[in-house]
Amino acid sequence: MADKAFKIYYLSEMAVTVEFGQKIAENLLKAVNSLNELLYRQPFTGFHTTVPAYSTLTIFYDPVLVIRSNLPGAGCFEKVSAYLNDLNLQKKTDNAIKGDTIIIPVYYGENFGPDLEEVASLHQISTGDVIKLHSAATYKVYMIGFVPGFAYLGGMDERLATPRKATPRPSVPAGAVGIAGHQTGVYPMETPGGWQIIGQTPVKLFDENREQPSLLKPGDTVMFKRIDLNEFNELSTG
Amino acid sequence: MQIRILKPGLMSTIQDMGRYQYLSQAVPVSGAMDTLSARIANKAVGNQDHAAVIEFTYADAEFISETDLLIAYAGDGAILQANEQKLPVSRPLFIPSGTTIKLTHNPSGIRIYLAVAGGWDVPEILGSRSTFLTAGFGGLDGRALKKADIIKSDESMSTCTQKILFSLKNDQINYPGWSIPRQCFLPVDRKTIMVVPGNELGWFDARSIVGFLSAPYIVAQQSNRMGYHLEGAALHRIKKDELLSTAVMPGTVQVTGSGSMVLLMADCQTTGGYPRIAQVAAVDMPLCAQLKPGDAIYFKEISRSEAEVLYIEREQQLQQLTTAVQSKY
Numbered sequence: 001m002a003d004k005a006f007k008i009y010y011l012s013e014m015a016v017t018v019e020f021g022q023k024i025a026e027n028l029l030k031a032v033n034s035l036n037e038l039l040y041r042q043p044f045t046g047f048h049t050t051v052p053a054y055s056t057l058t059i060f061y062d063p064v065l066v067i068r069s070n071l072p073g074a075g076c077f078e079k080v081s082a083y084l085n086d087l088n089l090q091k092k093t094d095n096a097i098k099g100d101t102i103i104i105p106v107y108y109g110e111n112f113g114p115d116l117e118e119v120a121s122l123h124q125i126s127t128g129d130v131i132k133l134h135s136a137a138t139y140k141v142y143m144i145g146f147v148p149g150f151a152y153l154g155g156m157d158e159r160l161a162t163p164r165k166a167t168p169r170p171s172v173p174a175g176a177v178g179i180a181g182h183q184t185g186v187y188p189m190e191t192p193g194g195w196q197i198i199g200q201t202p203v204k205l206f207d208e209n210r211e212q213p214s215l216l217k218p219g220d221t222v223m224f225k226r227i228d229l230n231e232f233n234e235l236s237t238g
Numbered sequence: 239m240q241i242r243i244l245k246p247g248l249m250s251t252i253q254d255m256g257r258y259q260y261l262s263q264a265v266p267v268s269g270a271m272d273t274l275s276a277r278i279a280n281k282a283v284g285n286q287d288h289a290a291v292i293e294f295t296y297a298d299a300e301f302i303s304e305t306d307l308l309i310a311y312a313g314d315g316a317i318l319q320a321n322e323q324k325l326p327v328s329r330p331l332f333i334p335s336g337t338t339i340k341l342t343h344n345p346s347g348i349r350i351y352l353a354v355a356g357g358w359d360v361p362e363i364l365g366s367r368s369t370f371l372t373a374g375f376g377g378l379d380g381r382a383l384k385k386a387d388i389i390k391s392d393e394s395m396s397t398c399t400q401k402i403l404f405s406l407k408n409d410q411i412n413y414p415g416w417s418i419p420r421q422c423f424l425p426v427d428r429k430t431i432m433v434v435p436g437n438e439l440g441w442f443d444a445r446s447i448v449g450f451l452s453a454p455y456i457v458a459q460q461s462n463r464m465g466y467h468l469e470g471a472a473l474h475r476i477k478k479d480e481l482l483s484t485a486v487m488p489g490t491v492q493v494t495g496s497g498s499m500v501l502l503m504a505d506c507q508t509t510g511g512y513p514r515i516a517q518v519a520a521v522d523m524p525l526c527a528q529l530k531p532g533d534a535i536y537f538k539e540i541s542r543s544e545a546e547v548l549y550i551e552r553e554q555q556l557q558q559l560t561t562a563v564q565s566k567y
Contacts, residue, residue: 009437010542012487013520013549017437022482051261051485053509058485060258063546064553075543145483145509148265148373152483189373206263208363208375214263 005031008081014048016080017058024154028055029142033097033219035087044083045069052218053143054152059084099141099219104186104201105227105235106135106177112200112232119162119179119196130198131226133157134177134184139222149188149206149214153222156184168194175201177224188214199224202235239354239391240304246384247299247341249463252358252377253351255288256504257366264508267488268368268376271463271504272349272527275313278418279353281559282310283330284398284567289357290367292383294350297341304388307333308355308403312420314347314528320411329417332406347528355399356392370505371463401567416566418559423552424525429533431522432540432548436491438513441477449473450515454534455499461531463505468535472497473515486510489518489526491537501526519545521552 007019020031032052039050039059046065051058063076071079108131109116120127139155146152156179164180169192172178176187178195187193188205205215216222227235243250253276256269270276270293277287297316310330311318318325319340325331333339341350360367360378369377378387395403406412439447455470473493486492490502492512501518502510503526518526519540529535540548 010434010517011437011485012434012489012517013546015485015487017485019484022479024482049258049261051508053484054482056482056484060261063549067546067550075546077542077546143483143509144262144264146264146507148260148263150264191372206373208373212263213260213265213364217263 008084010077011058013063013076015058015060016077016084017056018084019056021055024054024142026140029140029218030097032057035084038087042087044071044080053145097219099217099221101221101223102216103223103225104177104203105231106199106201106224107227107229107232108134108177108199113177113198115165115178115196116198119160119198122162123159125159130160133160134198135224135226137223139184139224141216141218141220141222143218144214144216147188147191147206148208149216151185151205151214151216151220151222153184156182158182160184162196164194165196168192169197172197173200175203175205177201200232202232239307239356241301241307241354241389242304243299243301243383243385243387243389244338245298245300246382246387247294247296249295250299250383251293251369251371252290252360252383252389253293253368253504254290254357254366257364257368257370257376259365261485261508265364265373266370266505266508268366268370268463268505270351270368270527272313272351272524274423274524275349275420275527276351276353277556278312278328278420278559279310279351280357281556281563282312282328282418283308283353283355284396284400284402284563285353285355285357286396287556289353289392290360290377292352292358292389294341294352296348297343299341301339303333303335303337303339305335306407307331307335307337308399308406309333309352311350311352312418313350315344316341316350317344318350323411325411326413326417328420329413330402330406332403332408332412334409334411337411348530349527354391355403356395359390359392372505398564398567405567414566418563423555428525428528430536430538431525432519432545433491433516433537434519434540434542434545436514436516438477438481439515441475441479441513442493442515443474443476446471446473447515451537451539454536457529457531457533457535459531461529463503465503465506466501466526466529468499468501470499473499475513481511481513483509483511486514489520489523490514491516491518503527519548521545521548
């Protein structure tokens with residue numbers, strides 16, 4: 001990490017955060033992703049796990065193991081910082097992220113998208129246009145947060161930006177596809193929620209019995225594909 | 239070993255030391271709120287610290303032993319009682335089959351942990367046996383315990399556990415003269431919570447920071463395993479930027495848009511977008527776990543390195559406890 005384009009700060013006795021910037025940008029997503037991969041390839045003694053976010057990577061460790069390691073520094077924070085400062089990240093940052101492309105089938109409107117009409121009338125376009133704009137775009141997964149498997153997606157058409165509902169619903173079903181401000185996303189599980197719901201996917205965004213429980217991960221490319229009721233039912237039972 | 243729940247109580251779940259391997263997929267840590275008490279209960283029966291325990295919230299619960307049991311409990315909030323006999327905390331207890339055990343109220347806290355020889359046997363989901371209610375997985379079918387639930391122990395016991403069981407086995411309730419002195423780990427003043435300044439402490443004005451470190455805050459009714467809302471002097475920001483969502487964890491003190499505070503607890507989200515004024519010292523999280531709505535707390539600042547040293551000392555003391563229990567058998 002030769003260019004020092006990051007800051008390291010204390011989160012707790014067992015975690016530090018590396019901050020690459022303070023905006024949502026693809027180059028920061030790449031920087032976070034590169035450091036994450038590098039740490040899993042070359043972990044330090046006591047390394048535990050990471051939490052990638054928009055512009056930060058938080059690194060969890062076991063302080064008892066870190067303090068016994070021979071990294072330079074008096075405390076764990078200093079030792080882990082020393083390790084991170086010495087990592088040669090520079091070579092890797094130009095590489096593209098090895099993300100997957102995932103197509104999420106969506107049934108738009110009616111009972112599955114109770115706010116589709118409202119979103120359309122707010123922007124004075126047809127519901128068909130909302131569906132077209134939403135399913136034509138290519139989205140990038142920036143981070144997973146909020147609830148297990150929830151992906152923060154970038155890339156929604158600005159013409160669809162819609163404020164949250166004035167009163168959140170007490171319950172939004174798993175698979176609901178929503179819009180809130182400039183963001184779009186899919187609810188992985190039934191929770192209360194204030195997003196404008198325009199459709200629903202039969203695909204499970206999170207399944208604790210899968211090898212990779214979260215369908216999406218940072219760096220993935222996501223596309224939404226319109227399906228009809230038959231396809232929805234087939235995919236639900238499958 | 240096996241118990242049947244006669245009365246589940248307000249919120250009783252199976253927990254262990256938490257689920258850390260899937261934080262990147264936004265799966266919360268979960269686990270025992272008061273990890274100190276959960277570990278002490280496990281150590282008292284010769285288990286490893288991460289064996290699954292039952293976390294009972296308040297008293298008003300009841301269960302029956304369907305086999306002979308070797309159990310231990312630790313924490314505040316309830317005292318175990320069999321018939322009219324009070325059962326001592328933080329020590330192995332031999333309970334014969336067919337004994338009804340009641341949790342009676344103890345006002346000094348709200349959570350106790352019940353360990354059993356070998357640990358409670360529920361499947362490991364994503365590397366942990368902890369219940370996570372929001373997503374409905376872990377523990378017993380991803381839910382809180384209810385009446386008539388039957389919970390079994392894992393039959394594989396450590397050598398130490400087998401020796402404890404052998405020494406106590408009897409036809410009536412039996413326990414040794416020793417116990418683990420949990421109070422040694424607790425400060426006299428359990429309402430002053432040590433904190434390390436958070437990364438966004440400087441986003442608040444000086445008066446708010448002084449207030450935060452001197453005025454009392456009250457634990458609000460709106461408090462659960464995800465977090466506690468704290469009522470007190472509102473905090474004013476000098477920096478109004480939006481914080482980009484980034485990692486948070488149990489112990490993080492966030493300040494919401496209206497200036498009120500939330501202390502994140504075991505089931506908290508893995509990321510958050512509110513400025514973080516402080517991080518509770520890990521050694522004081524067990525104190526926070528025993529707070530109940532209406533309790534007044536004060537925050538006291540310590541440095542990052544002090545918090546680290548306290549953590550490592552605590553871990554060493556807990557390791558010595560394991561050795562001490564083993565050396566008795």
